[in-house]
């Protein structure tokens with residue numbers, strides 16, 4: 001409702017019950033402002049296109065609130081992965097500022113940032129031969145050891161049995177690789193998970209399991225932005241639904 005929102009600018013408007021973040025607008029419930037882990041202010045990203053410059057993000061403003069599960073939707077090629085790349089500082093916006101914990105991303109050490117804001121790609125990246133090695137490696141880089149019982153627990157969280165520990169990643173299906181990648185991400189205990197269609201290659205049962213684990217992650221204090229093409233999935237799991245199209249972001253709260 002407009003009355004409980006903190007008004008910063010005048011160019012926000014409602015379209016069919018949704019809040020549209022128009023040019024120059026930052027609208028948020030005032031009580032939630034302080035819980036914003038990530039803030040996007042006036043973000044524009046432009047790429048050269050065959051028919052001239054193309055901006056998948058045009059003056060986008062939004063906040064990711066701690067402990068929330070945001071589902072990001074939108075037609076193919078509208079800029080969802082672009083937004084993730086900006087949040088992970090794989091690219092920088094052409095205009096605007098993105099802040100994490102109140103500090104612009106450019107002021108963060110990228111390694112620390114990516115540890116806390118962890119991107120789980122749609123195509124999993126598993127460099128080492130076995131599942132066990134892939135699970136152990138990121139913590140090994142931090143001079144930490146991942147004990148075998150913890151590895152087994154992580155695998156179980158994503159619906160894989162202990163027998164997977166010794167499997168070669170080249171022999172795994174796409175969905176299994178994605179789940180190993182997600183298990184490895186959980187091991188890093190990130191603050192925010194950016195999930196790019198983590199259930200795209202999974203059956204109904206495995207999808208349900210991942211949805212439950214991700215929800216538990218939020219209940220324990222984690223925060224998630226999840227790209228999905230499935231409206232039904234968004235309705236099931238999201239605290240907030242973001243819709244990206246024509247460079248603009250619209251937002252719906254659960255139940256709207």
Ligand SMILES: Nc1ncnc2c1ncn2[C@@H]1O[C@H](COP(=O)(O)OP(=O)(O)OP(=O)(O)O)[C@@H](O)[C@H]1O
Pocket residue numbers: 047048056074075076077078079080081082083
């Ligand atoms: N480096 C680049 N140079 C030029 N164009 C790019 C570049 N990166 C992305 N694009 C274009 O920007 C648009 C947004 O791409 P993006 O991958 O963010 O879309 P998406 O919403 O994640 O799509 P999908 O749902 O199909 O994964 C696309 O038209 C893409 O071709």
